[in-house]
Amino acid sequence: MKTRFLFILVLLSMMACNQDKPATSSSFEINIRLNRDPQRVHPVFSPSSIGREVFQYIFLPLADFHPEDLKLHPILIEQVPQSEAATDSTNVFEMNIREEASWSDGTPITAEDYAFTIKTVLHPLCKATGWKPYFEFFKEVTLDSDKPKNLKVYIDNKYMLARELAVTINLLPRHIYDPENLLANYSISEINKNNPSLQDSIHVKLFNLINNSANQKTDMVQCGPYKMTSYENEQYIILERQDSYWGNKIKGNPFLENNPQKLIFRIVPDELTAINMAKENKLDLLTLSTSNTYLELKDDESISANWSFQAPQLIRHYYIALNNKQGLLEDVNLRRALAHLADVDDYMQNIDGGLGIRTIGHFHPSRQYYNNELEPVPYDVEKAKNILSETGWEDNNNDGVREKKIGNTTIDLELDILITGSQLSKNMALLLQESAKQAGVRITLTQKSTALMRKENISSFNYDMVMLSAGQDEAPDDPYSKWHSDNAVPGGGNFMGYVNPESDKLIEQIRKSTNDDERKPFYLALQNAMYKDQPAIFLYCPLKKMMIHKRLSGLATTKRPGYLANTFTLTD
Structure with a gap:
């Protein structure tokens, strides 16, 4: 579609x-x-969707997608660059920062700020973890001593979003965080190789300042x-x-x-x-x-x-995150059964007024690479019951909750779902709770703020299920941060702990493909693999x-x- x-x-x-x-x-x-x-x-240390509603007026990238035609539009730079081959493995993007562009204290924005930002995020002591998987594709930034606002950016030509990466980053003011220009002494390759001197006390002091800036407000x-x-x-x-x-x-x-x-x-x-x-x-x-x-x-x-x-x-979807890494939901069959207990059409029509479209996975149905061959998982309590029975979950004591002997312990099929204060998430969770009860699954609702969830549960895999939403940018999807096993670590972007070697390979092929036609079959195959694994219960894409x-x-x-x-x- x-x-x-x-x-x-x-x-x-x-x-x-x-x-x-x-x-x-x-x-x-x-x-x-x-x-x-x-x-x-x-935007560098906490690029959340709710934060974006505020920081988009305070910070600016070099370019962004125009609200009318959704094409890249220059902001801090004079024009959006085209890539040129620099070597067999890298492309170069040459940019000129606007002469007028300056920081709020009057200091001109220069190419030094760009180079400093890249090196800062890549530095092993930097806590801007959300950006690190993308910045690893930067190979070098070269400056022109005669033209302080001119720069050349070298990026691995195997990365699918090299151009978007080069121009949509937000800059950090070098003169504020690194007035002695310490990081100018290191190339990007030296930082990527984790030069031992990067752990010296002077670097620790510098990055205490930089990391703490995430909490600055006024x-x-x-x-x-x-x-x-x-x-x-x-x-x-x-x-x-x-x-x-x-x-x-x-x-x-x-x-x-x-x-x-x-x-x-x-x-x-x-x-x-x-x-x-x-x-x-x-x-x-x-x-x-x-x-x-x-x-x-x-x-x-x-x-x-x-x-x-x-x-x-908007390019956004609702979903129920499932803990694939530990607990009962490590079992793919249990995840599949739960997916059949979510009456998504009912949620969308009767709770959300029909203002949305179903989705089979992480990618928005408007994308050209959305897999239309896959049907959204249907609501089917009997199907869920059959899956549970086939995998050993039975209600032998007739208390309404299935149980299963795992090792020497009999475990009840009880799960907890975290919800925010949103009435929408609460209503959907209550309906899921009722459907699950029919299948012999007990679900308990726990309400927390999103910030507390992330701190106490999501970042450490300390949960069963979480009601969440996710938004994507206008650029093609790069699923690496959210779904690759490299990031299935505490504090990583893959906070559902999804691990599948086949999916990893497909994600890597997506990232290395240089055009839409080449990427599309890998996107389609990835959706097939994830559909079988059901790492999350994908609900629908709402309207704003x-x-x-x-x-x-x-x-x-x-x-x-x-x-x-x-x-x-x-x-x-």
């Missing part, structure tokens, strides 16, 4: 003069709901159109427009705009509370997780008179359900998180 992404222009009408005054002050402010506290707001030196001026945990985050911002000199670039004076992110986990705040004009933009609520509000004329309702299709106050004129986009608040203007 091919789905063409739509760009939605939301031109919002003038409000009637007798309407309540929306939340604002004498300056142009936008109040935006976040459904949880990001905890850390840093004192960050950055290059985006906004600066963070206030962060009250679990309450709000305030961004204010940069005075005399260098990006104002460049017209027509949506990433550099800063129309509102302030962007105020209000952290409101409870959806009903957020809706009431919207009705009281304390919010201007909010995302809803519950489609039925979204549709009810949309149909309420007293609400829709003041609010626009937008639902772009947004309410935007009609005092605002702006853009809703398929690019996550679905909007660019910095481009919004007030209606006349």
Whole structure:
């Protein structure tokens, strides 16, 4: 199935003069709901989806996918480079950083910042673990002493996303973190070889500073159109427009705009509370997780008179993470049985108002390499019962819960599922619990914040199941970080502990393929392998359900998180 992404222009009408005054002050402010506290707001050290809603206005990559056509668009650089063959094994990308581009303290952004960022992430003491599997493809960065904003980047030509990797990274200010330019003494190859001197006390001191910067909030030196001026945990985050911002000199670039004076992110986990705040004009933009609520509000004329309702299709999916590494769910047959106990069509239609599409796996159905030959796992309690019985799980004591003798111990078929405060995740988990009960599986719900889950459970494989969502970028999928066995380690991206040598080989072939046609058969084969293994219960791809106050004129986009608040203007 091919789905063409739509760009939605939301031109919002003038409000009637007798309407309540929306939340604002004498300056142009936008109040935006976040459904949880990001905890850390840093694209290098904490590139989370909820953090992105904030850090996209504070930090900037060299280029990004334009919200209208989803093509790479230059931001810090003058133009997006094309690759040229440097050697038989590397491609080179030559880039010029904009002359105007500067850090928030006035220091020019230079090629040194780029080289410093690559070396920093690759350094063995750096804790930017999410980026390390990608940065290993950097071979070298060369600078021009006569032109400090010019650079050449050498990347392994076997990596599928070499161009995207070269230009979509966010930079770290070298003059702040490494004023003595210590890392300039090392080449990338020396850092990759883990030169023994990288463990010296001077490096330990340097990286204590760098790693701790992940927790910085209002004192960050950055290059985006906004600066963070206030962060009250679990309450709000305030961004204010940069005075005399260098990006104002460049017209027509949506990433550099800063129309509102302030962007105020209000952290409101409870959806009903957020809706009431919207009705009281304390919010201007909010995302809803519950489609039925979204549709009810949309149909309420007293609400829709003041609010626009937008639902772009993001590259995102809901799934239930299963612990493949330890515990009962190491057994693929048990994972398959559980997949048949999830009535996904019911979840999507009756809980989420039908605003979504089924998916058989990690890749979005809109991708050209999505495997349409595979059918979504059907809801079938009898099938689940048969699988469980065939693998030795029986309810011999008639207590409603199956058991099995493993070694010298009889184990009850009891599992725990972690959920967030989201009503959607709770409702789906409750329905799964009820279906599982019919098959003799006892599921217990445990509610935790996402941050606490990751700290206490996910990062250490200390869980059975977790209700989660995942978003992807517009570039082709690189499944290495999430699904390769290299990353099935504590704190790694493969936190489900999925290990399959066949899948590993296919992932490696995907990464080494240089064009879409060459990659497609490996993508299809990988989906086949994962479909058999059921490392997770893949649910569906939801629409982004947004309410935007009609005092605002702006853009809703398929690019996550679905909007660019910095481009919004007030209606006349």
